[in-house]
Amino acid sequence: MAVAGRRWGRHLLRSTWADRIVRGAGVRAGQLVLDLGAGTGALTAPLVDQGARTVAVELHAGRAAGLRRRFGERSVTVIEADILSVPLPGRPFRVVANPPYAVGAALVRRLTDRRSHLVRADLVVPRWMARRYEASPPRGFSALVGQHVPARAFDPAPRSDSAVLILRRSVAGRRRRSPSRRR
Numbered sequence: 001m002a003v004a005g006r007r008w009g010r011h012l013l014r015s016t017w018a019d020r021i022v023r024g025a026g027v028r029a030g031q032l033v034l035d036l037g038a039g040t041g042a043l044t045a046p047l048v049d050q051g052a053r054t055v056a057v058e059l060h061a062g063r064a065a066g067l068r069r070r071f072g073e074r075s076v077t078v079i080e081a082d083i084l085s086v087p088l089p090g091r092p093f094r095v096v097a098n099p100p101y102a103v104g105a106a107l108v109r110r111l112t113d114r115r116s117h118l119v120r121a122d123l124v125v126p127r128w129m130a131r132r133y134e135a136s137p138p139r140g141f142s143a144l145v146g147q148h149v150p151a152r153a154f155d156p157a158p159r160s161d162s163a164v165l166i167l168r169r170s171v172a173g174r175r176r177r178s179p180s181r182r183r
């Protein structure tokens with residue numbers, strides 16, 4: 001599968017690091033978990049191993065086909081779509097993902113929108129971005145810089161290190177706020 005260039009995101013997680021990130025996310029069997037920008041399935045595989053009901057979203061047609069071949073239809077729902085427009089679940093869900101950095105901020109906005117049912121997201125993002133959200137979390141969520149993810153965790157290695165940004169819905173941020181409350 002020829003995938004090159006920035007647009008598609010070519011820094012794939014090495015499997016040992018993907019395992020570590022999924023373990024750190026504390027995913028439990030039966031939870032609905034989205035892997036957004038799933039690539040070749042580095043995070044999808046340990047999510048399946050944890051027994052998560054896994055949905056892998058990938059825009060690149062060749063990679064989406066590869067995910068279907070790798071996981072089959074019973075263990076993973078593969079959706080070939082843009083993570084910025086794919087319909088999000090209408091019930092509580094989690095996200096564990098290493099999304100393309102170019103759309104990281106737009107993705108966080110979408111996931112934490114007041115209509116979203118997101119409960120928790122563990123996102124691999126540039127370290128500076130994780131720190132920025134920790135200092136100023138999206139409304140209704142707490143934000144924490146989690147595991148350090150060094151450049152060598154990726155193949156090929158990017159120029160700088162990353163971190164897991166953990167977004168958790170706060171109690172006060174539960175959905176169904178009063179209609180008069182503005183974001």
Ligand SMILES: C[S@@+](CC[C@H](N)C(=O)[O-])C[C@H]1O[C@@H](n2cnc3c(N)ncnc32)[C@H](O)[C@@H]1O
Pocket residue numbers: 007008009010011012013014036037038039040041042043057058059060063081082083084097098099100101103
């Ligand atoms: C940084 S790679 C990460 C792949 C995989 N999660 C991993 O950690 O190895 C990002 C992936 O997102 C895909 N992608 C890029 N833009 C996308 C979009 N708008 N919607 C869905 N997938 C996208 C790319 O094709 C690529 O596979």
